[in-house]
Amino acid sequence: xxxxxxxxxxxxxVSSALSYIGRYLFDMTVLWGTYEYFPNFLDFSxxxxxxxxxxxxxxxLGGYLGDRFERxxxxxxxxxxxxxxxxxxxxxxxxxxxYLFILIYYTRTFFSEMITIVGQATLYDVIPRDxxxxxxxxxxxxxxxxAILTIVxxxxxxxxxxxxxxxxxGIIFIVRLIVTLYLPTKQGKKVKITKGFEVFKSSRExxxxxxxxxxxxxxxxxxxxxxxxxISYYGGTPLIYSVATIGYQLGLLGGNNLMRILKDSTSMILxxxxxxxxxxxxxxxxxxxxxxxxxTCIGSADGLYEILYASTLKQGxxxxxxxxxxxxxxxxGISRTTFIELAGYLLPVxxxxxxxxxxxxxxxxxxxxxxxxxxxxx
Numbered sequence: 001x002x003x004x005x006x007x008x009x010x011x012x013x014v015s016s017a018l019s020y021i022g023r024y025l026f027d028m029t030v031l032w033g034t035y036e037y038f039p040n041f042l043d044f045s046x047x048x049x050x051x052x053x054x055x056x057x058x059x060x061l062g063g064y065l066g067d068r069f070e071r072x073x074x075x076x077x078x079x080x081x082x083x084x085x086x087x088x089x090x091x092x093x094x095x096x097x098x099y100l101f102i103l104i105y106y107t108r109t110f111f112s113e114m115i116t117i118v119g120q121a122t123l124y125d126v127i128p129r130d131x132x133x134x135x136x137x138x139x140x141x142x143x144x145x146x147a148i149l150t151i152v153x154x155x156x157x158x159x160x161x162x163x164x165x166x167x168x169x170g171i172i173f174i175v176r177l178i179v180t181l182y183l184p185t186k187q188g189k190k191v192k193i194t195k196g197f198e199v200f201k202s203s204r205e206x207x208x209x210x211x212x213x214x215x216x217x218x219x220x221x222x223x224x225x226x227x228x229x230x231i232s233y234y235g236g237t238p239l240i241y242s243v244a245t246i247g248y249q250l251g252l253l254g255g256n257n258l259m260r261i262l263k264d265s266t267s268m269i270l271x272x273x274x275x276x277x278x279x280x281x282x283x284x285x286x287x288x289x290x291x292x293x294x295x296t297c298i299g300s301a302d303g304l305y306e307i308l309y310a311s312t313l314k315q316g317x318x319x320x321x322x323x324x325x326x327x328x329x330x331x332x333g334i335s336r337t338t339f340i341e342l343a344g345y346l347l348p349v350x351x352x353x354x355x356x357x358x359x360x361x362x363x364x365x366x367x368x369x370x371x372x373x374x375x376x377x378x
Contacts, residue, residue: 045344056333063326196327236288251299
């Protein structure tokens with residue numbers, strides 16, 4: 001079935017497009033603005049780990065809420081609070097008080113990460129199982145060009161108004177609330193907060209995907225979370241950072257379309273591992289454009305691997321997709337947080353150690369995938 005014929009999918013597509021504009025304006029301003037106001041790698045790491053920490057804390061709760069209660073109501077409430085707190089983040093960074101800024105930013109991240117779990121589960125429910133490739137490909141062709149345009153505009157906006165870009169982001173997220181009203185309603189059901197863990201134990205494919213991706217993401221976030229700081233340390237500018245982020249978006253779009261060539265699980269697993277391991281070697285080159293290469297590699301690999309990930313979870317989770325997705329994000333968040341903080345201590349002096357650890361974690365995921373996920377139908 002063509003996903004575009006599904007009203008709920010069209011509503012999600014518009015909501016997602018608005019989210020991409022607001023999110024990239026917000027995230028890029030947070031990362032570059034933080035290093036500009038508080039130019040220290042360790043201080044920067046405390047801001048970088050906010051998302052994985054809050055994703056870890058809220059994932060089970062978000063997964064539970066998505067299965068237990070009517071999803072659209074949960075999304076409207078959470079997205080309202082998250083949008084309004086963007087204006088508080090602007091106030092926090094303008095005070096130049098690191099601790100106040102971190103407190104406000106962590107509070108906003110708590111709500112945004114919890115609601116992301118519910119939203120992503122809603123997407124996977126909306127797309128029929130036999131249309132996952134088509135549905136995700138459509139979203140990539142809509143979202144990535146919008147993201148690239150936003151990223152191109154961001155350095156010019158930031159140069160003109162600085163961290164007041166937060167204000168524009170907040171307005172866009174408020175507008176998105178209107179579109180949320182058109183998302184489908186899905187009544188909740190009785191479910192335990194530990195349901196995701198139960199499915200994890202019973203399904204080999206789900207277990208292998210979650211364990212492997214936990215290691216993969218831990219390694220990748222040692223690099224990607226520090227992308228603006230690494231580019232700046234290597235002598236780069238906000239424009240090069242913008243180019244790197246565009247490279248990531250183009251990689252997502254290109255990787256997603258590689259499904260026309262790499263059609264089976266084995267090919268997807270191999271491409272993901274080889275592309276990501278290569279970036280850690282290039283990272284050793286003291287050049288800001290090594291960040292551009294690395295971001296593009298991650299985007300390409302994730303854009304293709306996303307298809308295998310969605311297929312595995314949809315096949316193995318049954319009617320408890322939100323709970324399984326929440327459990328996955330919890331354990332992945334623990335890995336991301338751990339390795340981000342490790343990288344915060346190692347960078348920039350021991351960048352070769354970061355490359356060694358990151359590449360090794362990706363390699364382990366490659367081995368797990370080849371052993372246990374080659375039978376997944378995509």
